[in-house]
Amino acid sequence: xxxxxxxxxxxxxxxxxxxxxxxxxxxxxxxxxxxxxxxxxxxxxxxxxxxxxxxxxxxxxxxxxxxxxxxxxxxxxxxxxxxxxxxxxxxxxxxxxxxxxxxxxxxxxxxxxxxxxxxxxxxxxxxxxxxxxxxxxxxxxxxxxxxxxxxxxxxxxxxxxx
Numbered sequence: 001x002x003x004x005x006x007x008x009x010x011x012x013x014x015x016x017x018x019x020x021x022x023x024x025x026x027x028x029x030x031x032x033x034x035x036x037x038x039x040x041x042x043x044x045x046x047x048x049x050x051x052x053x054x055x056x057x058x059x060x061x062x063x064x065x066x067x068x069x070x071x072x073x074x075x076x077x078x079x080x081x082x083x084x085x086x087x088x089x090x091x092x093x094x095x096x097x098x099x100x101x102x103x104x105x106x107x108x109x110x111x112x113x114x115x116x117x118x119x120x121x122x123x124x125x126x127x128x129x130x131x132x133x134x135x136x137x138x139x140x141x142x143x144x145x146x147x148x149x150x151x152x153x154x155x156x157x158x159x160x161x162x
Contacts, residue, residue, distance in 0.1 A: 002040070003036075003037075003040045003046060003049055004037050004040045004041050007033045007034070007036045007037030007040055007049065007053070008033070008034075008037045010030075010033040011030045011031075011033035011034045011037065012030075014026045014027075014029045014030035014033060015027070015030045018030060024064075024065045024068050024069060025061065025065070027060075027065075028056075028057050028060030028061045028064065028065055029057050031056055031057065031060050031064075032052070032053040032054065032055075032056040032057030032058075032060065033053060034056075035052045035053060035055075035056035036049040036050070036052050036053035036056075038052075039052045083131040084131075086106060086107060086128050086131060086136070087128055087129070087130055087131065088127060088128060089106060089107060089127070089128050090125060090126070090127060090128075090141060091104040091105060091106040091107075091111070091113075091125075091126050091127070091128055091136065091138060092104060092105045092123070092124075092125060092126070093113070093120050093121065093122050093123060093124040093125075093126055093138075094110065094122060095122055096119060096120070096121050096122055097113050097114060097115055097119065097120045097126075097138065098114065098115060098119040098120075099114055099115060099116065099119075100114060101114060102114055102115070102120070102138075104126060104136060104138060106128065106136055111134070111135070111136045112134060112135045112136070113126075113135060113136045113137070113138050114135055114136075114137060114138070115137070115138050115139060116129070116137060116139070117139055117140070120138070120140060124140060124141075125140075125141040126138040126139060126140055126141050127139055127140075127141045127142070
């Protein structure tokens with residue numbers, strides 16, 4: 001029963017790391033450590049514990065992890081996160097924007113922006129085409145769509161309103 005607590009501590013730490021990564025690699029290692037703690041509780045030696053840890057972790061990585069990842073992918077199809085979720089979003093030009101520089105209000109934050117088309121003046125509604133590093137590439141919004149009324153006119157430069 002000498003290594004049970006060490007293996008359980010390792011399983012707990014690996015589980016905590018998995019929560020941060022959500023890639024299921026550390027989960028398989030945690031399962032391996034859990035398996036090693038079980039055989040340790042039955043009095044197995046360190047060699048057997050390491051073998052069980054290795055087998056459970058490798059089998060989990062090879063067999064269980066791909067299945068879990070495919071189930072997760074089917075359950076959350078096309079879930080866009082981070083900057084990918086901002087592509088196609090509406091924004092408001094805060095300062096004149098051209099091919100080199102500008103500022104927009106996007107998702108409640110001020111972003112640097114540039115346009116690959118004609119310059120856009122402050123107060124213009126725009127659509128995010130892509131994100132390049134920390135810069136939003138924008139174009140004038142399609143005016144046939146209903147205007148976005150969720151903004152506050154206090155965000156506009158002086159003398160501008162929608």
